[in-house]
Amino acid sequence: MLDVRGLRKEYASARGPVVALDDITLSIPRGSIHGIVGRSGAGKSTFIRCLTGLEEPTAGTVDLDGTDIPALRGADLRAVRRRFGMVFQHANLLDSRSAADNIALPLEIAGWSAQDRRDRVAELLDLVGLTDRADNHPGQLSGGQQQRVGIARALATRPDILLCDEPTSALDAGTTRQILGLLRDLRERLGITVVIITHEPSVVREVCDTVTLLADGRVVETGPIREVVTDAATQLHRDLIPLPPLPLEHAGSYVEVSLGDPRSGTTSVDAVLSLLRQGGVPAEVAAATLETIAGRRVGRIQLEVDPGHAAEAVRLLEAAHLSPEVAA
Numbered sequence: 001m002l003d004v005r006g007l008r009k010e011y012a013s014a015r016g017p018v019v020a021l022d023d024i025t026l027s028i029p030r031g032s033i034h035g036i037v038g039r040s041g042a043g044k045s046t047f048i049r050c051l052t053g054l055e056e057p058t059a060g061t062v063d064l065d066g067t068d069i070p071a072l073r074g075a076d077l078r079a080v081r082r083r084f085g086m087v088f089q090h091a092n093l094l095d096s097r098s099a100a101d102n103i104a105l106p107l108e109i110a111g112w113s114a115q116d117r118r119d120r121v122a123e124l125l126d127l128v129g130l131t132d133r134a135d136n137h138p139g140q141l142s143g144g145q146q147q148r149v150g151i152a153r154a155l156a157t158r159p160d161i162l163l164c165d166e167p168t169s170a171l172d173a174g175t176t177r178q179i180l181g182l183l184r185d186l187r188e189r190l191g192i193t194v195v196i197i198t199h200e201p202s203v204v205r206e207v208c209d210t211v212t213l214l215a216d217g218r219v220v221e222t223g224p225i226r227e228v229v230t231d232a233a234t235q236l237h238r239d240l241i242p243l244p245p246l247p248l249e250h251a252g253s254y255v256e257v258s259l260g261d262p263r264s265g266t267t268s269v270d271a272v273l274s275l276l277r278q279g280g281v282p283a284e285v286a287a288a289t290l291e292t293i294a295g296r297r298v299g300r301i302q303l304e305v306d307p308g309h310a311a312e313a314v315r316l317l318e319a320a321h322l323s324p325e326v327a328a
């Protein structure tokens with residue numbers, strides 16, 4: 001549905017051009033939840049601005065159902081922008097207006113009649129579970145409820161794509177789960193496509209179907225979560241299944257292994273330990289992260305082995321397709 005090819009964005013600066021996006025090529029399927037991850041400065045915001053036509057790329061195409069967004073001007077561009085709804089880290093609601101009136105704002109701007117606005121707002125309040133809070137002002141709502149109002153407002157004019165820029169970064173873990181549950185629910189009920197910019201691996205793990213990792217304006221990895229997460233060679237595999245750093249003081253050698261690679265029949269911590277034991281290598285688990293992501297059991301284990309056995313441990317683990325790496 002959204003097909004980005006060779007997208008490049010340069011900004012002029014006193015020290016020459018800054019390349020914010022460099023040859024970005026990726027696809028976001030209709031009705032999917034797509035995560036865009038990357039460090040600060042990776043180009044995430046620039047990418048979103050190019051998607052919505054707020055920024056004109058230096059080169060490349062952004063194809064939305066056969067329309068190249070960067071090629072549009074005037075009324076056509078304004079029309080295509082209405083196909084995107086925006087959700088931000090903070091809902092930025094107007095304090096002087098009730099929840100219902102905040103949601104009605106884009107409908108007023110789009111010229112809906114008072115009756116149509118009332119009907120649509122009631123529908124949206126129900127959709128985000130805030131019917132009983134319609135008359136509350138933002139100061140009377142929790143952060144999570146304010147974000148629900150923000151999401152309802154973004155959906156008001158029935159966009160096809162919901163772009164969420166760090167939608168849960170300001171929320172606690174419990175509220176984050178509720179908001180992610182709501183986004184998933186909206187995708188099921190409305191068939192809407194959701195794009196989430198986030199720096200939180202947990203958001204990607206919990207809700208995304210597909211993901212793109214950006215670094216220095218380039219695509220490092222992109223694809224379905226269930227594929228990238230089971231490929232021990234990807235950066236996303238490490239980012240989505242994080243292990244703690246090694247203990248500050250340690251005498252042993254540490255070997256990290258990955259579970260979940262389809263080529264490996266070894267799927268549990270016990271199986272890894274017994275494989276090493278049978279090979280004559282005693283090992284202990286120093287840390288482990290085990291998750292079920294997109295229906296796949298995946299994990300990473302940090303093993304402490306005697307330094308004299310490290311090379312043998314790596315050999316045994318490699319033979320079992322557990323992608324061992326000596327941690328330093």
Ligand SMILES: Nc1ncnc2c1ncn2[C@@H]1O[C@H](COP(=O)(O)OP(=O)(O)OP(=O)(O)O)[C@@H](O)[C@H]1O
Binds near residue numbers: 012018019020039040
């Ligand atoms: N208007 C601009 N003029 C010049 N350089 C810019 C401009 N906007 C962004 N950049 C540069 O482009 C690069 C990408 O910035 P961008 O804001 O897209 O990154 P980001 O991944 O969204 O970062 P963050 O997570 O901190 O918001 C950075 O090097 C940034 O300094």
